[in-house]
Amino acid sequence: MQAKIFHQSSWARSSRGTPIEMYKKTHSRDGKATAPILFVGGVHGDEPEGVRLAQEFLKWLSEAESKSPEAILHSWILVPCLNVDGYLRNLRTNDNGVDLNRNFPARDWSPEAKAPRYYPGPQPSSELETQALVDLIKIEKPRLIVHFHSWEPCVVYTGHNGKNASEIIAGNSGYTVHEDIGYPTPGSLGQYGWLEHQIPVVCIEEKEHIRLDLVWLNFESGLKKLMTTDFET
Numbered sequence: 136m137q138a139k140i141f142h143q144s145s146w147a148r149s150s151r152g153t154p155i156e157m158y159k160k161t162h163s164r165d166g167k168a169t170a171p172i173l174f175v176g177g178v179h180g181d182e183p184e185g186v187r188l189a190q191e192f193l194k195w196l197s198e199a200e201s202k203s204p205e206a207i208l209h210s211w212i213l214v215p216c217l218n219v220d221g222y223l224r225n226l227r228t229n230d231n232g233v234d235l236n237r238n239f240p241a242r243d244w245s246p247e248a249k250a251p252r253y254y255p256g257p258q259p260s261s262e263l264e265t266q267a268l269v270d271l272i273k274i275e276k277p278r279l280i281v282h283f284h285s286w287e288p289c290v291v292y293t294g295h296n297g298k299n300a301s302e303i304i305a306g307n308s309g310y311t312v313h314e315d316i317g318y319p320t321p322g323s324l325g326q327y328g329w330l331e332h333q334i335p336v337v338c339i340e341e342k343e344h345i346r347l348d349l350v351w352l353n354f355e356s357g358l359k360k361l362m363t364t365d366f367e368t
């Protein structure tokens with residue numbers, strides 16, 4: 136008898152007090168819980184492609200967990216939309232005008248922003264959304280973090296041992312895999328996961344403004360494969 140997916144409709148709250156959802160399922164091997172993969176959508180509120188991808192992925196996970204849970208090899212945690220307020224208002228930043236992907240307490244966090252939409256906040260981890268994810272990472276110690284964005288299509292990883300997972304995820308999407316996005320991202324989730332915890336972080340950049348019903352088709356096979364095969368990190 137498989138345990139149900141654990142769901143918290145108010146796992147955390149945004150700086151405006153809006154509830155943030157979280158889903159989680161633990162899988163064991165040889166009687167021992169495996170380290171989870173953490174998936175996060177909606178870090179940037181104006182990238183609906185990433186939220187849609189997270190939602191579609193959750194739909195598939197829910198179905199797979201009820202029909203053939205033995206096929207899923209990895210424990211997982213999914214936050215479909217971290218920046219709930221930005222998402223509701225189609226803004227990159229949260230309600231305080233902070234770019235959450237520059238607000239993580241990585242050692243390279245910088246108070247400078249190249250433009251207002253990249254405002255990193257008054258100090259690292261100043262935002263409740265960031266704090267919630269930081270606490271989750273410290274408690275759950277994921278083996279891999281994957282976050283869903285949209286921009287120029289690519290799959291980017293931070294931490295050399297994220298290469299395998301990135302290639303699996305890119306699958307047949309035709310999107311290229313890079314180790315570096317090509318510009319500095321101080322205080323990003325990638326920098327935080329890798330520099331502070333040595334957890335490889337994969338950033339899926341779906342094509343900006345792509346039709347939302349196409350995002351799952353692009354990553355369906357890659358994400359399914361990630362969950363159903365063994366891979367090294």
Ligand SMILES: [Zn+2]
Pocket residue numbers: 178179182284285
């Ligand atoms: Zn983004």
